[in-house]
Amino acid sequence: MTSVRTAFARKGDPMLGRIDVPALLKAAESGFPSWVPVLQNVRHTVVFAGSVLALAATVLA
Template sequence: MNTLAAVMQLFVAAAFVSIPVVRHRFGPAAKAAAEAELRRQNVRPEVLEENNLRFDAGGHETAAPVAVAAVMTAIAAVNFAGAAPAQVMTWIFSSLVLLMNAVIVYSNLVAVRSVEAAFRRKEDPELARVEVKPFLQAAEDAFPRWVRAQTYLRNTVVFGGSTVALVAVTLM
Protein backbone atom coordinates (compact mmCIF):
# COMPACT_ATOMS: atom_id res chain seq x y z
CA MET A 1 0.00 0.00 0.00
CA ASN A 2 2.96 2.35 0.59
CA THR A 3 3.93 1.97 -3.05
CA LEU A 4 0.42 2.85 -4.22
CA ALA A 5 0.41 5.94 -1.98
CA ALA A 6 3.85 6.94 -3.28
CA VAL A 7 2.84 6.58 -6.92
CA MET A 8 -0.27 8.68 -6.31
CA GLN A 9 1.84 11.33 -4.57
CA LEU A 10 4.17 11.47 -7.57
CA PHE A 11 1.15 11.96 -9.85
CA VAL A 12 -0.03 14.78 -7.59
CA ALA A 13 3.44 16.34 -7.71
CA ALA A 14 3.47 16.18 -11.52
CA ALA A 15 0.01 17.75 -11.64
CA PHE A 16 1.19 20.69 -9.56
CA VAL A 17 4.33 21.17 -11.66
CA SER A 18 2.15 21.37 -14.76
CA ILE A 19 0.70 24.70 -13.52
CA PRO A 20 3.84 26.83 -13.87
CA VAL A 21 4.93 24.94 -16.99
CA VAL A 22 1.73 25.91 -18.81
CA ARG A 23 1.80 29.47 -17.46
CA HIS A 24 5.44 29.86 -18.51
CA ARG A 25 4.72 28.62 -22.02
CA PHE A 26 1.46 30.50 -22.67
CA GLY A 27 1.50 33.35 -20.14
CA PRO A 28 3.03 35.87 -22.57
CA ALA A 29 0.21 35.22 -25.06
CA ALA A 30 -2.35 35.61 -22.27
CA LYS A 31 -0.75 38.90 -21.26
CA ALA A 32 -0.80 40.16 -24.85
CA ALA A 33 -4.46 39.22 -25.20
CA ALA A 34 -5.32 40.91 -21.88
CA GLU A 35 -3.45 44.04 -22.96
CA ALA A 36 -5.35 44.07 -26.27
CA GLU A 37 -8.60 43.82 -24.33
CA LEU A 38 -7.53 46.72 -22.13
CA ARG A 39 -6.82 48.79 -25.23
CA ARG A 40 -10.29 47.90 -26.54
CA GLN A 41 -11.67 49.18 -23.22
CA ASN A 42 -9.58 52.39 -23.54
CA VAL A 43 -7.44 51.44 -20.55
CA ARG A 44 -3.67 51.78 -20.72
CA PRO A 45 -2.13 48.27 -20.82
CA GLU A 46 0.78 49.52 -18.69
CA VAL A 47 -1.61 49.49 -15.74
CA LEU A 48 -0.91 45.74 -15.45
CA GLU A 49 2.83 46.26 -14.90
CA GLU A 50 2.23 49.25 -12.64
CA ASN A 51 0.11 47.07 -10.36
CA ASN A 52 2.26 43.91 -10.63
CA LEU A 53 -0.44 41.92 -12.42
CA ARG A 54 0.96 38.92 -14.28
CA PHE A 55 -0.13 36.01 -16.41
CA ASP A 56 3.21 34.21 -16.53
CA ALA A 57 4.82 31.75 -14.14
CA GLY A 58 6.63 34.31 -12.02
CA GLY A 59 6.51 34.72 -8.27
CA HIS A 60 4.06 32.64 -6.27
CA GLU A 61 2.59 31.17 -9.48
CA THR A 62 5.74 29.05 -9.63
CA ALA A 63 6.91 28.91 -6.02
CA ALA A 64 3.69 27.54 -4.54
CA PRO A 65 3.06 24.65 -6.96
CA VAL A 66 6.75 23.71 -7.07
CA ALA A 67 6.86 23.68 -3.25
CA VAL A 68 3.80 21.42 -3.15
CA ALA A 69 5.38 19.13 -5.75
CA ALA A 70 8.63 18.98 -3.76
CA VAL A 71 6.82 18.09 -0.54
CA MET A 72 4.73 15.42 -2.25
CA THR A 73 7.85 13.96 -3.89
CA ALA A 74 9.62 13.82 -0.53
CA ILE A 75 6.65 12.09 1.08
CA ALA A 76 6.50 9.66 -1.85
CA ALA A 77 10.15 8.81 -1.12
CA VAL A 78 9.26 8.16 2.53
CA ASN A 79 6.42 5.90 1.38
CA PHE A 80 8.65 4.06 -1.10
CA ALA A 81 11.13 3.49 1.75
CA GLY A 82 8.33 2.17 3.96
CA ALA A 83 9.48 4.46 6.77
CA ALA A 84 7.41 4.69 9.93
CA PRO A 85 6.33 8.36 9.54
CA ALA A 86 4.91 7.72 6.05
CA GLN A 87 1.34 7.25 7.24
CA VAL A 88 1.23 10.39 9.38
CA MET A 89 3.01 12.49 6.77
CA THR A 90 0.61 11.27 4.08
CA TRP A 91 -2.40 12.02 6.24
CA ILE A 92 -1.20 15.54 6.99
CA PHE A 93 0.08 16.60 3.58
CA SER A 94 -2.39 14.79 1.32
CA SER A 95 -5.21 16.30 3.38
CA LEU A 96 -3.63 19.74 3.01
CA VAL A 97 -3.28 19.24 -0.74
CA LEU A 98 -6.96 18.29 -0.98
CA LEU A 99 -7.92 21.46 0.88
CA MET A 100 -5.55 23.66 -1.14
CA ASN A 101 -6.84 22.30 -4.42
CA ALA A 102 -10.43 22.90 -3.29
CA VAL A 103 -9.46 26.53 -2.61
CA ILE A 104 -7.82 26.77 -6.06
CA VAL A 105 -10.93 25.41 -7.77
CA TYR A 106 -13.15 27.78 -5.79
CA SER A 107 -10.94 30.77 -6.61
CA ASN A 108 -11.16 29.88 -10.30
CA LEU A 109 -14.95 29.74 -10.05
CA VAL A 110 -15.17 33.21 -8.47
CA ALA A 111 -12.27 34.76 -10.40
CA VAL A 112 -14.28 37.63 -11.88
CA ARG A 113 -15.62 38.76 -8.50
CA SER A 114 -12.26 38.38 -6.76
CA VAL A 115 -10.38 40.30 -9.49
CA GLU A 116 -13.00 43.05 -9.40
CA ALA A 117 -12.54 43.29 -5.63
CA ALA A 118 -8.75 43.27 -5.97
CA PHE A 119 -8.90 46.05 -8.57
CA ARG A 120 -11.09 48.13 -6.23
CA ARG A 121 -8.64 47.61 -3.35
CA LYS A 122 -5.79 48.93 -5.51
CA GLU A 123 -7.57 52.31 -5.61
CA ASP A 124 -6.25 52.88 -9.11
CA PRO A 125 -8.91 54.76 -11.11
CA GLU A 126 -7.74 53.13 -14.32
CA LEU A 127 -8.10 49.60 -12.90
CA ALA A 128 -11.56 50.55 -11.60
CA ARG A 129 -12.67 51.11 -15.22
CA VAL A 130 -11.67 47.62 -16.38
CA GLU A 131 -14.51 45.34 -17.40
CA VAL A 132 -13.08 42.30 -15.69
CA LYS A 133 -15.06 39.49 -17.30
CA PRO A 134 -13.97 40.21 -20.91
CA PHE A 135 -10.47 41.04 -19.66
CA LEU A 136 -10.10 37.61 -18.01
CA GLN A 137 -11.83 35.88 -20.91
CA ALA A 138 -9.35 37.38 -23.36
CA ALA A 139 -6.45 36.08 -21.28
CA GLU A 140 -8.05 32.64 -20.93
CA ASP A 141 -8.77 32.43 -24.65
CA ALA A 142 -5.05 32.94 -25.37
CA PHE A 143 -4.31 29.55 -23.83
CA PRO A 144 -4.77 26.57 -26.18
CA ARG A 145 -8.09 24.73 -25.84
CA TRP A 146 -6.34 21.65 -24.45
CA VAL A 147 -5.31 23.64 -21.37
CA ARG A 148 -8.93 23.54 -20.13
CA ALA A 149 -8.91 19.74 -20.44
CA GLN A 150 -5.51 19.66 -18.76
CA THR A 151 -6.95 21.70 -15.88
CA TYR A 152 -9.78 19.21 -15.41
CA LEU A 153 -7.32 16.32 -15.61
CA ARG A 154 -4.99 18.01 -13.12
CA ASN A 155 -7.81 18.53 -10.65
CA THR A 156 -8.94 14.93 -11.09
CA VAL A 157 -5.40 13.68 -10.48
CA VAL A 158 -4.95 15.89 -7.41
CA PHE A 159 -8.31 15.04 -5.83
CA GLY A 160 -8.23 11.38 -6.85
CA GLY A 161 -4.53 10.77 -6.21
CA SER A 162 -4.63 12.38 -2.78
CA THR A 163 -7.72 10.41 -1.84
CA VAL A 164 -6.22 7.11 -3.02
CA ALA A 165 -2.99 7.87 -1.12
CA LEU A 166 -4.99 8.54 2.06
CA VAL A 167 -6.98 5.33 1.68
CA ALA A 168 -3.82 3.34 0.89
CA VAL A 169 -1.97 4.44 4.03
CA THR A 170 -5.09 3.91 6.12
CA LEU A 171 -5.25 0.29 5.01
CA MET A 172 -1.58 -0.39 5.90
Protein backbone atom coordinates in the same frame (compact mmCIF):
# COMPACT_ATOMS: atom_id res chain seq x y z
CA MET B 1 -14.63 37.52 -12.05
CA THR B 2 -15.89 38.90 -8.75
CA SER B 3 -12.56 38.22 -7.07
CA VAL B 4 -10.71 40.18 -9.76
CA ARG B 5 -13.11 43.11 -9.39
CA THR B 6 -12.69 42.99 -5.61
CA ALA B 7 -8.90 42.89 -5.89
CA PHE B 8 -8.91 45.83 -8.29
CA ALA B 9 -11.24 47.81 -6.01
CA ARG B 10 -9.06 47.05 -2.98
CA LYS B 11 -6.10 48.72 -4.67
CA GLY B 12 -7.98 52.01 -4.88
CA ASP B 13 -6.39 52.78 -8.24
CA PRO B 14 -8.80 54.74 -10.48
CA MET B 15 -7.15 53.24 -13.58
CA LEU B 16 -7.95 49.71 -12.40
CA GLY B 17 -11.50 50.81 -11.68
CA ARG B 18 -12.03 51.64 -15.35
CA ILE B 19 -11.00 48.18 -16.59
CA ASP B 20 -13.79 46.06 -18.08
CA VAL B 21 -13.04 42.90 -16.09
CA PRO B 22 -15.21 40.48 -18.14
CA ALA B 23 -13.56 41.68 -21.36
CA LEU B 24 -10.11 41.42 -19.78
CA LEU B 25 -10.70 37.86 -18.60
CA LYS B 26 -12.22 36.82 -21.92
CA ALA B 27 -9.20 38.20 -23.78
CA ALA B 28 -6.83 36.41 -21.40
CA GLU B 29 -8.67 33.10 -21.74
CA SER B 30 -8.75 33.35 -25.53
CA GLY B 31 -4.94 33.32 -25.53
CA PHE B 32 -4.83 29.74 -24.31
CA PRO B 33 -5.25 26.67 -26.53
CA SER B 34 -8.65 24.98 -26.48
CA TRP B 35 -7.23 21.85 -24.79
CA VAL B 36 -6.17 23.69 -21.61
CA PRO B 37 -9.49 23.14 -19.76
CA VAL B 38 -9.25 19.41 -20.55
CA LEU B 39 -5.72 19.32 -19.15
CA GLN B 40 -6.87 21.17 -16.02
CA ASN B 41 -9.66 18.63 -15.46
CA VAL B 42 -7.21 15.75 -15.89
CA ARG B 43 -4.84 17.38 -13.41
CA HIS B 44 -7.62 17.88 -10.86
CA THR B 45 -8.73 14.26 -11.26
CA VAL B 46 -5.20 12.93 -10.79
CA VAL B 47 -4.60 15.08 -7.71
CA PHE B 48 -7.94 14.12 -6.16
CA ALA B 49 -7.42 10.41 -6.85
CA GLY B 50 -3.88 10.59 -5.48
CA SER B 51 -5.15 12.25 -2.32
CA VAL B 52 -7.78 9.56 -1.85
CA LEU B 53 -5.17 6.84 -2.33
CA ALA B 54 -2.80 8.54 0.14
CA LEU B 55 -5.55 8.81 2.75
CA ALA B 56 -6.53 5.18 2.19
CA ALA B 57 -2.90 4.08 2.55
CA THR B 58 -2.58 6.09 5.76
CA VAL B 59 -5.73 4.58 7.24
CA LEU B 60 -4.75 1.04 6.28
CA ALA B 61 -1.15 1.35 7.52
